[in-house]
Amino acid sequence: MKTVSKIYVALVFTILYIPILVLMLFSFNSTANTGALTGLSFYWYKELFNSPDTFNALKNTLVLAISASVISTVIGTAAAVGITKFKTRITKSSLLSVTNIPMMNPDIVTGISMMLLFVFVGTIIGSEDKLGFGTLLIAHVSFCLPYVILSVRPKLLQMNKALPEAAMDLGCTPIQSFFKVELPNIMSGVVSGFILAFTLSLDDFVISYFTTGNDFQTLPLLIYSMTKKEVKPDIYALSTLMILAVTILMVMSNISSKEKTADRKAAL
Numbered sequence: 001m002k003t004v005s006k007i008y009v010a011l012v013f014t015i016l017y018i019p020i021l022v023l024m025l026f027s028f029n030s031t032a033n034t035g036a037l038t039g040l041s042f043y044w045y046k047e048l049f050n051s052p053d054t055f056n057a058l059k060n061t062l063v064l065a066i067s068a069s070v071i072s073t074v075i076g077t078a079a080a081v082g083i084t085k086f087k088t089r090i091t092k093s094s095l096l097s098v099t100n101i102p103m104m105n106p107d108i109v110t111g112i113s114m115m116l117l118f119v120f121v122g123t124i125i126g127s128e129d130k131l132g133f134g135t136l137l138i139a140h141v142s143f144c145l146p147y148v149i150l151s152v153r154p155k156l157l158q159m160n161k162a163l164p165e166a167a168m169d170l171g172c173t174p175i176q177s178f179f180k181v182e183l184p185n186i187m188s189g190v191v192s193g194f195i196l197a198f199t200l201s202l203d204d205f206v207i208s209y210f211t212t213g214n215d216f217q218t219l220p221l222l223i224y225s226m227t228k229k230e231v232k233p234d235i236y237a238l239s240t241l242m243i244l245a246v247t248i249l250m251v252m253s254n255i256s257s258k259e260k261t262a263d264r265k266a267a268l
Contacts, residue, residue: 047234208220
C-alpha cells in the first residue's frame, strides 16, 4: 500500500507541477518559438521590463492586492473575534454559513452579480464611471474576507479564553485586552490570512474581469489580453515572476507560523 500511495502522490505532483516547470523553462527561450526550446536567454525578461503597459498593470495589481488584503484582514479579524464571542450555537453557525457563501459560489456567478449590483447602484447615483478601482476593491475584499476569517478563527479557538478576562481583571479595557493579549496570540493566523488574501487578490481574473473599468488593468487581465494575440514568451516570463512571488509569500507564511508555534512551545 505504501508503494501505491507514493506512486499516486508522485503522479499528482507531476500533473500539477510539470506544466508550471515547462512554462518557467520556456520563459528563458532565446527565440519567440513557443513550440521548441532553442536556447537559454533573459531576452524576454528584458522585453517584459521594457514594456510600460506591464509596469502600469503591475503597479495596479500591487496597489489593489495590498489595499484589499489590509482591509479584508482588519475586517476579517474583527469578524472572527465577534463570531467567536457569540454564545448561541445557532447564531455562530448562521454567521459562518453566510461567511462561507463567497467561497462556495463560482467566481463567474460572484463576478456577474457584483457587476450588476455596481452598475445598478451607479445608475441610481448618476455616476458616469460605474466600474473602476473602487468597485474592484470592494469585490476583492468581499471574496478575501472568508479566507481571513477561516485563518484567524482557529487561533481564537485555540487561545486560552481566560487570558483576556485576566487582563481586564488587571485593569485593561476590552480594547486594550485585545491588542495586548488576544492579538499577539492570534497574530500567526492574522499574518496567514493577510498573505492568503494578498495571494488571492494578486492572481484573481474572473471577478476582476467583470468588476473593473476600462481605465484600470491588473496583471491577470493584461495576460488575458495578450493571449488574444500571438502568444510570446514574455507572457511566460510574467507568469514565472508571479509564480515566484506567490511561492515566496507562502514559504514566508509557513516559516512564520512554525516559528510562532516553536516560541509558544518553548514558553510553555
